[in-house]
Amino acid sequence: MLNPIPEPAHLLVVDDNKVNRMALSRSLEVQGHVVETAENGREGLEKFRSGAFDLMLLDIEMPVMNGFEVLEACLNDLDLRQIPIIMTSAMEELDAVVKCVELGAEDYLTKPVNPILLRARVNASLEKKRLRDEQRKLFRTFATKEVAEELLRTGFSLGGQLVTASVLVADIRSFTTIAESQDPSDSIELLNQYFSMMFDAVTQNGGIINQIVGDGLLAVFGAPIFYEDHRERAVKAALQMLDQLKVFNEKQLAQNKTAIRIGIGITSGKMVAGYTGTHNRAIYTCIGDTVNLADRIEEYTKEALRPLLIDAYTREGLASQYKVEDLGKIIFKGKNQAVNVFAVMGG
Amino acid sequence: MPVLDLNTFNTLKESTGADFISELIDAFLDDAIIQMDEMRTALDANDAETFRRAAHSLKSNAATFGATDLTALARELEMMGREKNLAVGNRLEVIKEAFELVKRQLNELR
Incomplete structure (x- = not known):
């Protein structure tokens, strides 16, 4: 029971950089997850809204709609705000990352993303989501x-x-x-x-x-x-x-x-x-x-x-x-x- | 500084699967040429923001592959773009040379 194999999850990777998208989505697929990608913030938000995702990996600096704006839109959406969002950013953007975590992002990863950290943070976030989902189910039997x-x-x-x-x-x-x-x-x-x-x-x-x-x-x-x-x-x-x-x-x-x-x-x-x-x-x-x-x-x-x-x-x-x-x-x-x-x- | 940090490269290769690395190298090499072109065009147009973005993407990708030298050069250019200082001297030529070395080594590692 040292490394329980996690349930495959449905993940969304949003990044304007093609190499980042490819490397991240491929690593996650190798780890057993089903991954979709989006090239900018707006496309990411649209996909996130229309599909049943378990988690999103979100780049901060992007054209059309940046990671902040996507994060805020998700946190203001009753249906989306329970889905964990992990910010991905360059080392130099740590100030921005702190702001995201304060806003309500679940966690963050710095690029280039270390595959071991990627696995650990994604699995921890998915596990927390699973527990929250159970709690929510329990609450809903008592309240709106x-x-x-x-x-x-x-x-x-x-x-x-x-x-x-x-x-x-x-x-x-x-x-x-x-x-x-x-x-x-x-x-x-x-x-x-x-x-x-x-x-x-x-x-x-x-x-x-x-x-x-x-x-x-x-x-x-x-x-x-x-x-x-x-x-x-x-x-x-x-x-x-x-x-x-x-x-x-x-x-x-x-x-x-x-x-x-x-x-x-x-x-x-x-x-x-x-x-x-x-x-x-x-x-x-x-x-x-x-x-x-x-x-x-x-x-x-x-x-x-x-x-x-x-x-x-x-x-x-x-x-x-x-x-x-x-x-x-x-x-x-x-x-x-x-x-x-x-x-x-x-x- | 080494052209390529093999530790980083091998970790990337293992985590994405050995059969996938060639595809990933292609994407990196193709995009790097586009990014360097964008930096040149932005420089001519005195467009610091576009210059910074292109340098940022090149830096990010170079770091993903463990291209230490190339990463450092791109980071320096990104900073200059951020500070709206486009007096880059011969740095675009230097970065092109660094890129060629990375390209050669990556092609050997496929």
Whole structure:
């Protein structure tokens, strides 16, 4: 296992110098990769956009569009910025190389390129890309592409940030009773179907799933990426959940299976958001009164006999087409001040 | 200074495959003649930027093959182009001679 043979990768070599192009692409082909070439920056960028490449080797000094411009265009492109770019340059251009690496290039090689260094840097970059791709796949099951990219970009630094966002808490009514009355595998199957509906509703409205505990879930809208309309997004997601659940229940009942009812509580305001845990295991989460209140309000749906309840600040963020009913001020356990609760109609 | 650093040349040959080196030598020799022509034309037109670019490419390729002497001469001309100093004296003739030596040795090594 000293030198694991890497998977062949699809590489792009961009260089205006023919000898460089030939020597680099041939060396990489000898190492088992599939290589395409481009003669200038613009051609390189076009090829990079249209083909599924795993890595690009990019010269800095080129006509038409130089390496800087290509690098910047790639880093600003959501689909391209995860593909590693290794800058190739002459010794005398080290200042330029440093600038590229600061901008976001994965690595660099000086010309003439040493074949051993070439192999090592290309393989290391491909391996890092493979790990990032796995991470991204994992993230995407919990969040939208945009949120997943933001999380990857900002990294996993532990530590909080004060954000203004909306929190959605959803829970299945008497799931324990349902679980006790049927086969365990049926319960898991039911939960999986339920969560896949709920996840879609959250991610389609720009939210991110923060926690799943048993049959409950907590989603946040407006963090880590801020949305001006985070309150409306949360309510939209909740209404979508209720709509889809209605369709789901009709199908369940038609097959003589269990129907499920849920309660949803939404609150908005300031909260601390960030990664908690250790460097080995961390989750993105939200903490604060706003989050606790969402739990309480969700609990209150049982008493209020309404599936979707929100607080006053969330209500202020809704356009007039949303019909809400004022349920008055409620005093929740552990809170000194009464909270004005609203039921959202429809759904 | 040696005409060709055989260590660099052999590494290049091994990494690109022995059957490929002849093709690579051809590309280098053909392009070097074009680059030297470009330098001459740019010099006559007092175009320092084109002069610098041609010298830069020649330097880069010479270094790839381990042509130490040729690399040093091309680097010097590249620097002069960068500094907009085109008082190159007989350096284009000198570099042509250095190139001929490299060409002879490369042809022997094919």
